Amino acid sequence: MVWIGGAPGAGKSTIARDLARRRDLPLHPVDLWTYDHVGRMPPMRSLADDLADGPEAAAEAFVRISATRLKLVAADVRARGLGDVPALVEGPQLFPSMADDLPAAVWLVPDGELTRRAREKRLSRVEDPEGRARLEGLLARDAVLADLVRREAADRRRPVIEVPAEPDWAGISVAVEDALGSLPRLAAGDALRRQRQYENAAACRQGRLWQADLGLAELPPYPFSCECGRSGCAAVWAGTPDGYDARRGDGWLVVC
Template identity: 35%
Template sequence: MSLAERLRHVRWIGGGPGAGKSTIARGLAVRHGWDLYVTDDTMADHAGRTTPQQAPFLHEFMAMGMDERWVERSARTMFETFHWYRGEGFGLIVEDLLRLPRDRPVVVEGFRLLPHLVRPLLADPLHAVWLLPTPDFREAAIRGRSASGEGFVRRTSDPERAARNLAERDAMFVERLERETGRLGLPAIRVDVALAEDELVERVGRVFGIV
């Protein structure tokens, strides 16, 4: 049995940071009784399961201080060297999914789901969708996290510059996702501030053929 067939029960929700992936995935899991796999929750575990040879950019990042990560480098360098954006550790996501029961669907979500890595695993192209947040939507999400006191950028010497670098880096990532999904013929949904959560759930559900 091919890997795509072994993962036929999986539904994939990728996209840019702050696009609402977690909210939509959790909503679908609760509504339809699916299992949920959150790739953000596995990052520390996956980092510990790799070697510098397997994930050189990840281990270089882990050795950096907060300012070196987020303040001292350009947004372009941050984007080009960010380990998860390069697909490091993606194989561990697949390993984890293969260990889950196959008797019910699993929805997996996270920005680590790069289109060119997910595409070969799809028995059906409509088993995956990418959420692409507009600049206004990303800014609103960032403001919300800042207002709640969250944000590792606060642990840098220049939070304003770190936040700007991070926003620019993530904008580059969303642009790449848009190009990749278009090139590979994969579903993508633009997410803006005018799009209500219920409508987004419905759109994702239509892609998956469940509404």
């Protein structure tokens, strides 16, 4: 594995998707396995209970859960059978203190206002009253986690990229790519095509479980990668799991 970690709103997901497509890397966003992991973990306190204890206690709980999930992430990546090609793993659950054995990792730490805008944008896409009620608690916890990332990265001399309220996304993407360095690629053709289909299937599964959990009448569209298998293909189709199934039929999703 190689990692892109950091707090919400830092552009991790977008940058990781772009980098993975351009450089033919397997992409593994931790959040796409959230519901899978729930069934494989011991019982946990609710997020509401953690936030009620204050931002520091909620941050400590998040780190504990993240450490438990890391074992599951490693098992999920091994199950992909990638050989010498590392998965590009992305998510806020990845902390510098957990990365001592990794060849490459980088953390994006956003300005607090950027985190607020990102969380509010997510809430605007669906009807989630509980999520809106805990917004301020999450933002306070996020600030504690951001400071933890800074401290741990400094202690371990790992790279951190500070993301301002008005980011230069192109420059940040270049800095992330430089921090990760040269990496082996998936072979074009079937190997690349199968991994993109695997990632799209995970997005479908997570989306449907999220829809059922929140009781949403419909899902907002989100990105699916082209499954053409061509090296460097960055084409994306935005839609829902049902739309993905309908568009690919019994074959592959080709949108380039």
